[in-house]
Amino acid sequence: MSSITCPYCFARLARERIGFRCAGSSGRGPGCAPRLDERLAAYTGSAASASLPPYFDPPPAVRRLGRGTPRRAACPECGQDTARRVCPECHNPLPGAYCETPGKIVALVGAKNSGKSTYIAVLLHELSHRIGAELGTALVACDDRTIERYKRDFHRPLFGDRRLLPATASAVTTPRDPLVYLLTRTRRRRLRQQDMSLTLVLFDTAGEDLRSRDVTDLHLRYLAAADAIIFLVDPLELKSGGGDPDGEPINIIARVTELLHVGRDLPHGRRLPVPAAVALTKIDALPLDGALQRNRTATAALDLNDREAVHEQVRALLYDWQAGELDRYLSHEYAEYGLFGVSALGGVPREGAVGTGGIRPYRVEDPLLWLLHQFGMLDGVR
Template sequence: MTTVICPYCFARSSAAGLPYRCLMIAGGVRGSQPCGPERDDVWAEFMGPSIPPSARMRGPVFTRPRSPVSRLRPAANAGPAVCPGCGVTTTVRVCGSCHSDLPSDYCEQDSRIIALVGAKASGKSTYVAVLVNELNRRVGQAFDASLAAMGQGTQQRDKEMAQDLYERLRLPDATRPAALGFNDPLLYRLSLPRRGRLGTGSRHTTLVFFDAAGEDLAGADAVDRYTRYLSAADGIILLVDPLQLGSVRDRLPLGDGPPLPAVETPPQQIAADLATQLRAHGRGGSRGRVGTPIAVAVTKTDMLRPLLDPHSPLLNSATHDGGTLDEDDRLAVHEELRSHLADWDSGALYRQLERDFAELSLFGLSALGAPPPADAPADVPKSGPQPLRVEDPLLWLLARRGLLPVTNARKGPSR
C-alpha cells in the first residue's frame, strides 16, 4: 500500500483513499451540465483568513465509492475517477484533511519528508537550488538517479532560482525578496535504480523539502505548522553557517571576501529548540534523545579554506564510485568537523547535538565553491556555482532509509 503524506498539512493516508476534485468541465457522457463551483470550507479554513470569499468556490470534492473490485485490487483506486455530479473523469487528488490539491504524480509513490532547518542567511535557498542542479547532473549520473520537480509551484521556483544562480549569476535574496525563504514545500520525484533478485527497475520516492527558519522555532507561531512538519520528517538537514561562530569570525583573514553576515540566532540554540519541538511531538526516544536522523551541515566551507589543512576531505566532493555511498568518506568528514568544532566553539554545538539526537552526522558543504566577489557581494562568483559536497547530507539520509547502497572499505559492499 502506498502511503502519502500531504506536503501541506502533513496528514498521512493511503493513496487509494484520497478524495478527488471535479474539474468542472463539460463533456459528461450523460449529457448533463458541468458541475458548478462549491464552497470548500475545509480548504479555506486550512489556508486561513487571507483567502477571499470568491476563491473559496472550487470544484466539488468527492470520494470514489468503494466497490468489491477496489477492495480486492487496491490499484483500481489509483487511477482517474468519474465525478458523481457530472459524469466527467478527473485525475486531481486532494488531501482528505486539508483539501489541498496534490500534484498529479504525487500519489504514485511513498513520500519522504526532508526538513531543512537553518538560521536566517545560513544559505538555505542557495543550497537547495544547487543541490537540485547537482542531483540532476553529476550526482544523478553517479547513482543513475533522476529528480523531477512536481507541481507548478516547485517547477516555477526551480526555474527562477536556476536562472538567477546559473545564468544571471545573482544570489537569491539580492534579486527577489520573496525568494528569501520558501513557505510552500518543494516537491520532487526521485527515481533510483532498484537492484533486486527480481531484476532491475526504478524505485520512486517523493521528496518534500520544507524550509523552517531556525529563529522561528522557539516562537509560539511555530508550534503548529513547523512541528507537524518536523514530526512527519524522515530526516532533518540542519544548516549551520560557520560565519556565525565567534572564533571563526575572529580567525578569518580580513578584507579577502565579502563582509561578514550579521550575527543571527546561534546554531546551538536552534538545535536545542528543534529537539524540544520534536520531543513535544513524541519523537523523543531512548534516554530522551530524538530518534529522527539529523544531518548537521556546516555551509559556506569555501570561506574556511584558510583554516583547513590542504589535505582536508572538505576540499573535494566524494566521487561516489560504483553508485554507492562511501561510509569511510562520510566518517572522515564527520571527524574532521568534530575536531574543528571542538576548536571553534569548544565543542558546545556538538555536545548539545549529542545530548539531543540519537542519530547524528556532521557534514561540510559549499553551494558556491568560492565566496561571492568582495566588490559584488550579491553576485555568484564569476565562474558560476562550483559546489562542494552539497549532496552528502541528503544521500546519507536516503541511505539511512535503505534507499541507497553503502560501501565500507573495511567490510566491503553492503546494503
C-alpha cells in the same frame, strides 16, 4: 501501508480517504470550469493559484470497501474521468508516485543567512542534472506551484542572472507553503525492482521563526512528521559566536530538536530515531585541507571511508571553534547524526553576484547520499 502522510499539511490519511480533482476542460470539451478552491487558498495564503476545477471526495463505495483509493474516479459533476489525486484536508495534489511509494519526509532547517535559499537552489539543480545521472535518481516536483516558484525565485535569479538570492523576507510576504519534491531511486533486488523515495519538503523559513512562542501549527506538524532532518549552519557564525542568541546554531538546533520530539512519545532518555545531517555551509570561505578538500568520487554509492573522514574533520573544526558542545548535544539527542561540509556556490560572492568563477557546487549532495544510505536506498562501499 494503509495510510500516508500528506507532504503539505502532514495529516495522516487512510488511503481510502484520498480525494480527487476534476481534470477540467481542455478548450471546448466537457469538464468543469475552474473555481476558487477555498481550502487550497487557505493553505497557500493566496487565492491566485487556487482557481482550479473542483475537488471531490472518493466515491462512497471506495470508502465502504476500505481497500485503498482507486487511481481514477469519475467527476460527479461532469462525469469525466480524472487521475488527479488530492489531499482531502488541504486540497494539495498527491501525485501517483507519492501515493504508491510515499517517501521518507526530509526537512531542512537553518538560521537566517545560513545559506538555505542558495543551498536549495543549487541542490535541486544538481539533483536534476549531474547527481541524478550519477546516482540513478529521478527528481519530480509534486505540484505546479513548486515548479513555478523554483524557476522564478531560485533558478532564474541564481543561474540565469547570476545574482545572489534576496534574503527571505518576513513571513507576511513570502509564500508559506513549501517546495515539495520526490527523489526516487529504483533498486534491483535479486529479480525484483523496487522504487524507493525521499520526499524533500522545503520551507524557506528561518530557524529564528521556529521559536516556540511563534512557531506555526504547520511547522509544528512538519517537524513532527519529519523522518530525517538537514540542519544548515554558517561556519562563520559558529566561529564568531555572540550575536542574536535566537539565531545561534546550537539554539536553533535545540529548539528544532524539541519540536521533533512532539508527537513521538519516546521513552525517557531514548535518542531520536530521526537521522540528522548537520552541514556547515559556505566552506569555500574556509582554509581547508584533508577530506573536505577532495572531491567525492562519482559513484552510485556512499563512500564510507570518505564519510568518516569528513565527519571527523568537521568534528575537529567544531572543537577548534569552541563549539564542541554542538557535537556533544547531537550525540546525546540523536541515534544517528552526520557532520558535513558543503558549498553551494563554490566561491565567495562579490557585491550581490556570483563570483567570477561561476557556480561550482561542492559536496552539496553529501547529506542526501548519507540519508539515502540511512534508509537503505543506497549501498555503502569501502
